[in-house]
Amino acid sequence: MNFVAWQMLTGDRAKYLGLIFAIAFSTFLMSHQTSIFCGLMNRTRSQILDVRDASIWVMDPKTQYLDEVKNLTDQDLYRVRGVSEVEWAVPLLKSNSRAKLPGDGKFRAVILMGLDDSTLVGAPPNMALGGVAAMGQPDSVIIDRAGYKFFFPDEPLQLGKQLEMNDHLVRIVGICNSSAPFVNLPVVYSRYSLAQLLVGQERNLMSFVVARPRAGITDAQAAKAISEKTQLRAFTANQFGWDTIWYYIRNTGIPINFGITVAIALVVGTVVAGQTFYLFVLENLKQFGALKAIGVSNWRITGMVLLQAFVVGSIGYCIGIAMTAAFFEFTKDNLDLRGFYMLPQIMGLVGITVVAIIFLASAVSIRRVAVLEPAVVFRG
Amino acid sequence: MITKYGIPFIALLALTFAGLSVARLTPKNQPLEPFSPPPSATFKNKIGAVGLVEASSENIAVSVPLPGMVSKVFVKAGDAVRRGQSLFSLDDRDLRAELNLRESNVALAQAKLARLQAAPRTEELPAAEARVREAEAQLSDVQVQLQMIEAVKDKRAIRNEELERRRRAVAIAEARLDEARANLRLLKAGTWKEDLDVARSEVAQARSQADRVRADLERLTVTSPIDGEILQCKVRPGEYAAAAPLQQPLVLLGSTKQLNIRADVDERDAGRVRAEATTVASVRGDASHRYTLKFVRFEPFVVPKKSLTGDSAERVDTRVLQVIYALDAGAPVRPGQQMDVLIEAR
Numbered sequence: 005m006n007f008v009a010w011q012m013l014t015g016d017r018a019k020y021l022g023l024i025f026a027i028a029f030s031t032f033l034m035s036h037q038t039s040i041f042c043g044l045m046n047r048t049r050s051q052i053l054d055v056r057d058a059s060i061w062v063m064d065p066k067t068q069y070l071d072e073v074k075n076l077t078d079q080d081l082y083r084v085r086g087v088s089e090v091e092w093a094v095p096l097l098k099s100n101s102r103a104k105l106p107g108d109g110k111f112r113a114v115i116l117m118g119l120d121d122s123t124l125v126g127a128p129p130n131m132a133l134g135g136v137a138a139m140g141q142p143d144s145v146i147i148d149r150a151g152y153k154f155f156f157p158d159e160p161l162q163l164g165k166q167l168e169m170n171d172h173l174v175r176i177v178g179i180c181n182s183s184a185p186f187v188n189l190p191v192v193y194s195r196y197s198l199a200q201l202l203v204g205q206e207r208n209l210m211s212f213v214v215a216r217p218r219a220g221i222t223d224a225q226a227a228k229a230i231s232e233k234t235q236l237r238a239f240t241a242n243q244f245g246w247d248t249i250w251y252y253i254r255n256t257g258i259p260i261n262f263g264i265t266v267a268i269a270l271v272v273g274t275v276v277a278g279q280t281f282y283l284f285v286l287e288n289l290k291q292f293g294a295l296k297a298i299g300v301s302n303w304r305i306t307g308m309v310l311l312q313a314f315v316v317g318s319i320g321y322c323i324g325i326a327m328t329a330a331f332f333e334f335t336k337d338n339l340d341l342r343g344f345y346m347l348p349q350i351m352g353l354v355g356i357t358v359v360a361i362i363f364l365a366s367a368v369s370i371r372r373v374a375v376l377e378p379a380v381v382f383r384g
Numbered sequence: 385m386i387t388k389y390g391i392p393f394i395a396l397l398a399l400t401f402a403g404l405s406v407a408r409l410t411p412k413n414q415p416l417e418p419f420s421p422p423p424s425a426t427f428k429n430k431i432g433a434v435g436l437v438e439a440s441s442e443n444i445a446v447s448v449p450l451p452g453m454v455s456k457v458f459v460k461a462g463d464a465v466r467r468g469q470s471l472f473s474l475d476d477r478d479l480r481a482e483l484n485l486r487e488s489n490v491a492l493a494q495a496k497l498a499r500l501q502a503a504p505r506t507e508e509l510p511a512a513e514a515r516v517r518e519a520e521a522q523l524s525d526v527q528v529q530l531q532m533i534e535a536v537k538d539k540r541a542i543r544n545e546e547l548e549r550r551r552r553a554v555a556i557a558e559a560r561l562d563e564a565r566a567n568l569r570l571l572k573a574g575t576w577k578e579d580l581d582v583a584r585s586e587v588a589q590a591r592s593q594a595d596r597v598r599a600d601l602e603r604l605t606v607t608s609p610i611d612g613e614i615l616q617c618k619v620r621p622g623e624y625a626a627a628a629p630l631q632q633p634l635v636l637l638g639s640t641k642q643l644n645i646r647a648d649v650d651e652r653d654a655g656r657v658r659a660e661a662t663t664v665a666s667v668r669g670d671a672s673h674r675y676t677l678k679f680v681r682f683e684p685f686v687v688p689k690k691s692l693t694g695d696s697a698e699r700v701d702t703r704v705l706q707v708i709y710a711l712d713a714g715a716p717v718r719p720g721q722q723m724d725v726l727i728e729a730r
Binding site: 009020021053056057058059077078079081082083084086087088091092093094121122123124127129136137183218312315318319321322323325326328329330332333336341345346347348351 | 391392394395396398399401402403405406407409410411413414415416417418420421422423424427428429430431432433434454459467648649651652653668669671689702704726729
């Protein structure tokens with residue numbers, strides 16, 4: 005009987021393909037839109053994700069999210085070091101500065117990361133050219149590839165170029181692949197001591213203390229201990245990242261707009277796939293009637309419909325998800341689209357959604373088949 | 385055929401592609417190790433502090449007693465100096481001229497004293513003696529004339545008036561003789577003692593004035609107050625040295641045989657620091673080498689935190705307890721270097 009179901013399905017090639025593509029496009033729409041949304045939200049915490057060597061972030065207790073900081077006093081670093089759950093802690097400066105191309109006048113606001121002079125904790129994890137150690141040289145910075153491409157659009161990656169920041173000439177000694185920040189500003193890394201010169205006059209310049217817990221203590225425990233003992237706020241990198249994401253979700257229109265798009269994608273996908281499948285079953289009512297007439301049980305027919313639904317659903321899903329994957333494969337080298345990728349969770353969730361849609365549509369169809377009078381075959 | 389088996393096959397390929405692509409493009413975000421290990425300690429409870437290496441004598445910023453232009457520098461940075469050794473000297477032309485003047489004043493006062501001591505002048509004595517003899521001669525002359533008139537028996541032959549005149553003349557001559565003798569005695573007695581005392585005092589005063597200038601001259605050469613090492617020599621001939629606490633000391637010296645660490649502990653942690661606590665320090669950039677520190681003393685006064693950013697418009701918000709620790713000899717650190725200090729806490 006399963007073979008009959010299979011024959012019924014593939015017998016009408018146009019309907020078969022139509023069904024597959026309806027589901028494939030719904031899958032694409034849902035997975036693509038959610039991926040872009042997740043990617044966009046994830047970009048808000050890029051600078052947190054890029055600090056891979058420390059897992060705890062300590063900040064002023066009133067900090068709302070990553071991009072709005074009140075600097076700590078230098079002494080706070082030593083207070084964090086004094087917390088017994090902390091293995092080590094180092095300062096981290098994150099600030100907005102302006103970089104100018106000397107002579108040309110081309111300028112851009114940049115995100116400046118000042119890394120602890122001796123340990124370089126928070127150094128870019130992925131270098132495109134040059135090494136992290138070169139930051140030890142005087143007036144040396146590392147810029148991300150997007151920034152380099154902005155300042156030197158048609159030139160190959162090359163070290164030794166100069167930029168001007170806060171009236172200081174700095175030399176590019178490394179080019180890194182950083183995660184894209186939310187508004188895609190270039191990221192410049194320098195030593196903490198140099199970064200202090202590259203930002204404007206401010207009394208305290210230490211934006212964060214980043215730390216790692218002692219062996220055997222979890223990030224969360226250590227963060228809690230720091231918060232209690234220093235009256236500062238300590239987060240694990242993950243918590244802080246989510247806090248930042250939630251800030252954007254609460255305070256910008258992005259999630260609402262994307263939410264609406266994703267919801268529409270879901271509705272359109274459900275409706276199109278469901279309706280197409282429903283119509284397919286309706287058009288095959290006669291055949292089902294014939295089957296019933298020759299004594300095939302309702303259970304058997306339900307199984308056939310579900311099999312058809314499963315085949316169409318999985319093929320459509322596979323093609324749709326491959327389309328999304330292909331999109332991100334094609335755009336992976338585009339610097340402005342960094343940070344957009346399909347999460348495995350999205351791949352899974354969309355799969356579940358497709359299954360749910362298709363079974364919902366089958367359920368409605370099965371009802372029609374179940375109540376079908378076998379005599380309908382003979383009514384013509 | 386294609387519809388029946390091709391499409392499921394294509395779908396399978398598509399799923400494989402999607403799976404691989406997702407696996408490849410999803411960032412891993414593996415935790416990494418820092419470029420160089422940050423300082424850490426093995427204590428259960430600990431207090432973090434920043435430490436500044438200094439000489440065991442503390443760093444002495446040598447100052448000048450009076451302002452002036454530097455004329456000579458005798459040492460350079462890194463020199464070992466002994467207590468009392470000259471470091472540099474200031475321009476002394478003004479004081480040398482003053483000394484000449486003062487010394488001539490001494491000579492003048494001494495000459496005046498010598499003159500007084502040398503009295504009587506021998507050349508004056510014969511004149512005075514001659515005046516005595518003259519007075520004696522005059523006296524005997526008027527005495528003779530009085531005797532002659534008194535020898536006249538007949539008093540009527542002489543005028544009473546004449547007799548009286550001659551008697552008065554004798555009295556006058558006697559007084560003159562007394563005066564001449566007194567003058568001679570005065571001359572022979574030499575200078576009055578009180579005048580000599582005044583002259584001697586004048587000499588002493590002139591001498592001490594000269595001595596004062598000499599002392600000032602001596603102060604123009606600045607000497608080392610201790611046995612130690614020149615840590616910094618920021619003075620060069622021709623520069624002006626102000627006699628005030630300076631941002632940049634002229635000469636910084638200290639005893640570097642033993643180095644100490646001055647650790648700044650936040651006042652909020654101050655209560656947890658104990659003298660007997662184990663303490664380690666590591667040099668910045670090399671956290672793998674830890675040096676065990678020996679407690680020396682607490683600074684009794686809690687001071688405002690000194691920021692090392694060097695900004696002149698800095699305001700202070702924290703105060704720090706300073707704890708002095710002795711560093712093992714042989715640690716490769718120099719005075720002025722910063723170290724990360726970790727103190728074991730209760």
